[in-house]
Amino acid sequence: MKSSLFVLVGLAAALFLPNIAQSDDTLWVADTTWNIWVEAGLALAQTAYSDNWAGGEIGQLSWTYSSLAVARKQLGSKMHSKTTLKLSFGQNYSQTRNDDGSTHWERPRKITDMIDLESVLRFTLQGFVDPYAAARWETQFYDGSYRPLKRFLSPSKFTESAGGIKTLVSVPGRTELTTRLGLALREIATKVILDTVAEKTDWVTTTDGGFESVTDLKMQLRSNLSYTSKLSLYKALFYSEKDNVANDYWKAIDANWEHILSASITKYLQTSLYFQLLYDKEIDKGVRVKETLGMGLAYKIG
Numbered sequence: 001m002k003s004s005l006f007v008l009v010g011l012a013a014a015l016f017l018p019n020i021a022q023s024d025d026t027l028w029v030a031d032t033t034w035n036i037w038v039e040a041g042l043a044l045a046q047t048a049y050s051d052n053w054a055g056g057e058i059g060q061l062s063w064t065y066s067s068l069a070v071a072r073k074q075l076g077s078k079m080h081s082k083t084t085l086k087l088s089f090g091q092n093y094s095q096t097r098n099d100d101g102s103t104h105w106e107r108p109r110k111i112t113d114m115i116d117l118e119s120v121l122r123f124t125l126q127g128f129v130d131p132y133a134a135a136r137w138e139t140q141f142y143d144g145s146y147r148p149l150k151r152f153l154s155p156s157k158f159t160e161s162a163g164g165i166k167t168l169v170s171v172p173g174r175t176e177l178t179t180r181l182g183l184a185l186r187e188i189a190t191k192v193i194l195d196t197v198a199e200k201t202d203w204v205t206t207t208d209g210g211f212e213s214v215t216d217l218k219m220q221l222r223s224n225l226s227y228t229s230k231l232s233l234y235k236a237l238f239y240s241e242k243d244n245v246a247n248d249y250w251k252a253i254d255a256n257w258e259h260i261l262s263a264s265i266t267k268y269l270q271t272s273l274y275f276q277l278l279y280d281k282e283i284d285k286g287v288r289v290k291e292t293l294g295m296g297l298a299y300k301i302g
Contacts, residue, residue, distance in 0.1 A: 033073070037302035039226075039262060040067035041270050043294030049095070051102050058097060059105070064090030064112055064294050066272065068228065068260065080124050086116040088274070088292070089141055107147070112292055113140040115153075120180075122165055129164035132180055134214075136161075143191070149199050154191035159184055159234075161212045176218045184212035184234065208250065210237040224264040232256040252281035270298030 048059040066088040074080050091108040098104065118136040125131070139156040163182015170176055187207050194200040217229040234254040242250065259275040276290040 034071055035073060035302070036069070036071045038067065038069040039298070039300050040069075041065070041262075041272055041294070041296055041298040043090075043296030049103075059095035059103070061093040062090065062111065064088070064292065064296075066112075066274065066292070066294075074124070078124055080122040081119070082122070083119040084117075086114060088112050088114045090292075110142075110144045112290075113142070113144075115139045115141065120165070129166050131162070132165040132182070133160075133162045134180075134182075135159070146193060146196070149193060149196065149201070151191040151193075151201060154189070156189045158187045158189075159212070161185075163212075174220050177216070179213070179215040181211070181213050183209070185209045186234070186236075206239070206241050208236045208239040211235045226262050228258075228260040228262075230256075230258045249281040253279075254281075255279040264298065264300075265295075268297055268299070269295070271295040272298075 043064045045062045046060065047057070049057055067086070069085045070082065072080070072082040090110070090112040092111045093108050094106050095103050096106055116136070116138050118134065120132055120134040123131045136159040137156065138159075139153045141152065143151040143154045161182045161184035163180060165178065165180035168177045168179060185207065186209065187205060189203050189205045191201050192204050194202055211234070213231075213233040215229075215231045217227075219227045221227055232255070236250050236254075239245075239250040242248075255278070257277040259273075261273040261275075262270060263272070264270050272292075272294060274290070274292040278288040278290070279286075280288075
């Protein structure tokens, strides 16, 4: 594993650190202050029935919070910083009717949960491709698969990458399309349950390294309608646990394609759609899909 790590670092230095031919890419102009953009929303849905209600319906209460924040700044003439934070969390409460006709509310169940923090440092050398270094942390508030024992911030995936980045399309205030390709190292920490009676847990960590490709698209379709997309691809070249697994699924390309469509109805009322496609052969051989649609209160900065 150490020899592979040295090879990856050497390749990154050889491929992307030299200043490549100059171009007219002038997107990254100097800023004297941080450019901060935040979009947050809270959606609620509720139904309730009395104990003597006929028809079999039950009460429901669902709430979902989601937010997307971006902070960027030109740090001098040769360095640009961009940090993105995506958060979402929601729960559902269900009412259950007892044998005697009375009702009670069950414990809440989690319906969405995500923490995604990424920071990209771009060296703006005004070449055809600029070098970059990035770090990303992907996790959730807690793992609720075993309800009696919540495992907070598990699993946590840390990704460090370096390579080349290019802005393909830039229309100020309308469209920005950026793609990057580089070498990456990942560390995945998972809190596993060792004993359910004693509620004993422990962290298990795996590492791998390979190639990473990330493409970001942001479009302002109308004054009240925006679209954001992120496609992440990862191909592992080595894996710390390859001798302890029965297959080579870790060699397959991992894909994560996210879409966010937001429409403002009024200043403080917004509807949003989050759609995600995931493929990780180590977890499942098929494509996994997540979709969240909500309307509720919204708050924007920037």
